[in-house]
Amino acid sequence: MENTINFGIDLGTTNSAIAKFIKGEVVVFTNPQDFGRSTLPSVVSFRKDKIMIGNKAKEFLEKDPKSVVGAFKRKMGTAESFKIKALNETKTPVDLSALVLKELKTFVNTGDSLESVVITIPASFDTIQSNATKEAGAQAGFKQVILLQEPIAASLAYANMKKKMDMKEGLWLVYDLGGGTFDVALVEIKNGEMKVIDHEGNNFLGGVDFDRMIVEKLLIPKIEEEYSFSSLESDMKSASGKYNAKYYVLLRRAEEAKILLSAKSSADIVIDGFEDERGNDVDFEVTITRSEFNDLIKSAIDSTTDMIKKILTNKSLKSTDIQFTLMVGGSTYIPYVRQHVQEVLQIPTNCEIDPTTAIAIGAAYYAATKPKEFNNVVQARKENAISIKPAYQKASKEKEELFAARISGNVEGLFYRITREDGGFDTGLKKLSERINEDLPLVEDAFNFFKLTVYDELNNIVETNMDLIGINSGFAISGQPIPEDICLEVDDGDNPGQTRLLLVFQKNSVLPLKRSITFPLNKTLSKESSDQVIRINILEGPHLSPPEANKGIGYMEISGDKLKKDVSKGSDIEITITMTESRDLSVSAYLNMADQEFKEIFNPKKRHTSIEYLKEQVVDLSEKLDEEIEHATEKEDYEIAGALTKLKKEMEQVEDETETLALDDESDNRYKLEDRKRKIAQEISAATQNKRVQLAKEHYFEIKEECEKMIDENGNDYERQVFNGIVEKEEIFLTTNSPLKIQEKADELDGIIRQIQWRIPEFLVDIFSWLKRDSAKMNDQNVVKYLIEIGESAIENQQWDRLKDVNYSLFDQLPRTSREQLNTRIGFGS
Template sequence: MRNKIDYGIDLGTTNSAIARIENGVPTIKKSDTLKDTVPSCIHFNKRQDILVGDTAFNVMKNDNARALKTLEKGKTNTFIEFKRTMGTTHSYECSNMSKSFSSEELSSEILKKLKSFVQDENISSIVITVPAKFLNPQNEATMQAAKLAGFKHIELLQEPVAAATAYGLGSNSKDGFWLVFDFGGGTFDAALIKADEGILAVKDTDGDNWLGGKNLDEAIVDQIIIPNLAENFAIESVLEDSEQKEILRNAVKFYAEETKIQLSFKDSHNILSQLGDLPFEDENGNELEVDVLVTQKDMENAVSPIFQKAIDITKELLKRNNLKGADLGALILVGGPTYSPILRRMLKEQITDKVDTSVDPMTVVAKGAALFASTISVSDEVKETTRDKTKLQLDIKYEATTVELDEMVNFKVLKEKTTGTFPEKIYADVVRFDGAWSSGKKLIGEKATILDVLLVEGRSNSFEINVYDEEGNKLECQPHQFSILQGIGGLDGMQVLPYHIGIAKFFNTESKDLFLPVKGLEKSKKVPATGVINGLKTRSAIRPGMINDIIRIPIYQGDYNAEGTNPVLNNFINEVIITGESLPALLPEGSDVDITIKVDRSQLMKFSAYFPLLNHTEELEIEIKQTEPPTEDLLTNEISKAKHTAINVNANDVSEKLEELEVQLENEKGSADGKMKILDGLRKELLKLDNAEKVAEWPKVEKDLKDAYFEFEELIRKIKENSDDEDLNMNKVEAHIKEYKVGIEHIIKNKDSKAAKELIEEIEGLDRELRNSLSGGLIDKGRLEYHDQEFSTLQWKDKNKARQLINQGLKLIQEGKTSQLRPLLHQIWDLRIDDDGDRDTLG
């Protein structure tokens, strides 16, 4: 039984690996073909055997080529890169198995294969790495895949954190900023790490879940291989059919992967297929062959724009943290594509010459995951199921990471967990992995005994626990070893939120829902984390026992610039729904709601809503909703609408990006993950358009703000001039004027449309109140008469009560008591149902 998890898996898009701590060292467990990594590839043969890894990868080329014979989609039985559709509803049809598989089911087979490389023990607990920019549905899908693979205790770890852990342990530099540049098979992450005397902290992250080696392969296919085929063969009809084109792309992708690898170490590579490799005849009856010499220049033309996207993301990350490449102590390369000399040259030219190649880009994440796993205790549930009670059970407590050279370890005998018979006096001797230090025999018992252990600097220190009776006879114990990482710290709080977690909140000034981050769950907050929003208001009454009376709270993830944007442009997690069925009493419209969201280390969430008026709390799990891949028609229409908007607001840079997306859609409309990638790119451009529209509307908003202030200022001047201020608190009014003046200067300086609209509403509200007071309630009189005249067209919660209140108001008007109308009006407003179609969300 292990005290800590000790096992880490890098579940990659194209390749995966497993590592464990052995004698304090993170060690890659070799595949059945004695490789460090295994292709994340699965093949189902006609006997319905499941082939995973190298065997599957070796048949993939033939499997994809066979699809060329019929040019029918869905006939393939080999699957790879399904990590790109994790967390979506997309499934992979398998003809040999007569069923479809989800991304989670396929990923679970990779995890089972990795687990099989460990023959000397069963693994129940695991740390699995995920891209830093993975969304909640993708994280949830990864957890589900691990459960399907039989793991009981699962922890998710962001890939750049894993890489920084492995790098940091062996690095001579224990201070300064590091940049993890993780360009993997299907995703890209950049993470800014601050090291302070060996204590690591993630300062900020960025990335792209749709940018990786797969894109490089596709660029080589689309810009080198397919043009070569189109030049030499008549394949126009295939290229015009999106499904047939996708089948052709898959069939020749093997050559692109091979070219990418070869040109990481050579100046040129000749792509040459053998007759029969591509079993397809063109429109003239000629069988397809590939024969093209690819140079470094050809490769650079194809892939440098893709690498540039990753470099631009990195530059932006540094810029918003007020750093330059020269401020970095190291740029750490992670992922197979970072072997590319083209990328390394671009990084040195544009970021820093301190590109660090000291760690293996292919295994550093798995090793880092194992190191991190050595600091995470196995769950009590797993401990109980793996406990051998015939062995002496020990409880060991210690700090799993330290920058000190010694550490206190707390030992206690758990006799209640032990069924065997053991002597009264028990001695423990703790021996370090290198045999150069031991504690000597120390008496231990049911009360805590503290031992000081000495550590070797800059590595994981493994200790063997030897237990003896009074006569020196050795006793079996669990656990029998533990590890402490020396030279690195802060791992327990190193992971951060990659996105804001927020809600859709109704803003009166905008007359619509906008994205509002939950305080405490902003981007780059350490996890676990707790976020709170107080004082939200119900927008309709919720009656007890009524299942149709609903409060909807949509939860989203948004990037660093998402606050105040249209919620639908962010990533929808799910909608929390609270109904009257669970409430103990009536919750009137406008009641306060305080919400709390807790996010654990793996970014899974729990939600609670507190209703102060009822002293009642609702606690709910936030179920993660799978996303639906977009259709080609949806993307076509949305890109077209966005182009029209971009022209109207003169957003030329956005227009160019949208045209690029149109080209991508033409190339990748037959691929589910290709369409997901285009949707992600489209959302980014729509967010830019959202900001551009706000900038475009600013001149009008600025004029409205100035007009509202000047009109209010003119009203005050007339009040003073006519000496009408006897019944008004003018000191308070003039204090407001001073506040408004300062606020307006700040708003205009920042061109803050949202704040301007809020201030306009406040100024106009006070203006109306003063005019109403000066007129003896004439404005309120007009409001009441409006409700009387439009009574039949308005929607009411209680029509009879509303009519009764309006009649009372009409009587006050007849009696000349218009100054007494305000309390009645408040009651009338409370009975109104706003016709905005969304009144059950929070404001």
């Protein structure tokens, strides 16, 4: 049994493929139902008695379009499902993807039992989309699924194709335009190792969008010119629309025309099979020229080059710093895409690898470096007297690679020998011990296979659990980067009732990742109260954006009634966040005072996007944008006002398109609009950053002055030392132009102020008086009466620590709204 995964799958929007690494080379399996073809169309059709996948499924599109589904990868990770007419039931994108994966298993003719696999995903897939892909793999019967970002797979395919040539160190771009998604990655080769430096992407840009453009921008207007329809596009795209089935027929014909236009200057599309609203048969032909098609997709391709320019700008690079742009994905067959990208960027395009199979090939190379890590209960492998646990790099550009192993079992009188398969290396017989180490010489630019054999004193082979040792002397990848910041939502100290984001893992950090953060609790938790709750919310997206501009991926609540004992305000909570290479996110929260830990693994597979809620969010964001424009204009900050006004045009377009969405719209427009809405929110935040930086600086200097005065009057040496430490670093954090960084330092100074205040008798007495006046609003009047008596006694006897505890206890008795108001005035939450 091979101990590495070896199988790689490209689970594509329009086409999928499967490949296997076999002793240094990769084989792409051909479709047994479509001789000679190495890909499987990602289309599923249902009949009452059978399921068909691939080209056979596409053939039923015109006969029964309501029972055929394609491009479902676009809705991966959403709560949407597809109504299947033939079954009278629904299927989710995960269900449909699992069917494609199962069909790909039938391609494998090597007798393997597929239980582990590497499946590729777009680099811009978020955590929920990634989890949904893993769930599809589990449904397809895989016990171990490792995810690999598609640009990395393409890079591995290219580097291994070129491994026997002199690969130059330096930078290149991977331009991956597939059927449904677009990714661009900046890749660096240095010291024999490949690394993704940066990336951008759009999960809703690809060949299916070009098909829809043909239908919606060219065909529908032509039909409306010739025939009588009142709202043809809406009736086609709505699930309950009269012409919904015909919409999918036209998409299929548009796809065929698009493919033909890569080879010819024009293509004809037949439009027939239905009547207009006056009962006239629709039956005519539309000719589309290549130039018309190029004009249609120009803005979409321009958006891809804009992403590349953004990467180059972020990294301070010029076009001449990039060796080439590696073209991957079926949509890069379009001549205009290749030509336009090269003309705009002035970077040579590289079309040396097959864009349709490169991803699967790269996935198989990656799979050859990943060990199987599941317990195979089916395999009847007997327990071995000698068990070997090896450790070595699966890929290395060194001349020799260290092999180490720990041996379990009785090694007395045993020997071992390691040989390279080509006969070029042999350790000879050596005495076996509990630990062995060998430097294995590697043949350059090749896969090197070594065999470790254990012998007894008579040179009889002793059975072990050891498989071949495989080391690739080609290029290795230095891990997968996360596509977006991972953040924790925390209270905004300057704006009570509001929250901000704390950066946990930065975009492009290499997986796996782990970080622990310790906070003081801003509330007391009683073990008997289910209403008192700590909320831990993990989001994905730019950490400088407001929380509403980002995507939620994990949410954990700890209520008081889950605790073994009460936990006081100010005690520590330690939050540890880990993310695996395949984007499994786990969070643990340790409450120091209760000595209690809570753990949760977040693997959400669906994101709900209600059209009604989306419309509300778009309206709210539009109003916020109007307020920001008005504020900038009043302040005569015309630069910000101009930038926001440009966003207003995009915002109005999103508003119009959202408003026209039918509640049962079957396209993926809601997800596109949600993405656009989120990006506008991020751009508003970026455009107003200077304003927020200025306000943060003003606030910092006000707090600094107050803090220094407080320390002079009532502070101690430690508080003065902390204050000086913050002030000494002013020049660093004030020049970051990050309002959050500046605010964090203001919060630290504010914490010193609160710490001192809570030692001052006059302050404690004032708070007690304030709380006493509000006592009628408090929850448990018997407890409140008792606390007031203790507080009055503490004042009389000048027991200030006791009075401080009484104040906190009275505060916890207030209703939530009153607590927030009082917190604003006197800083209970600090």
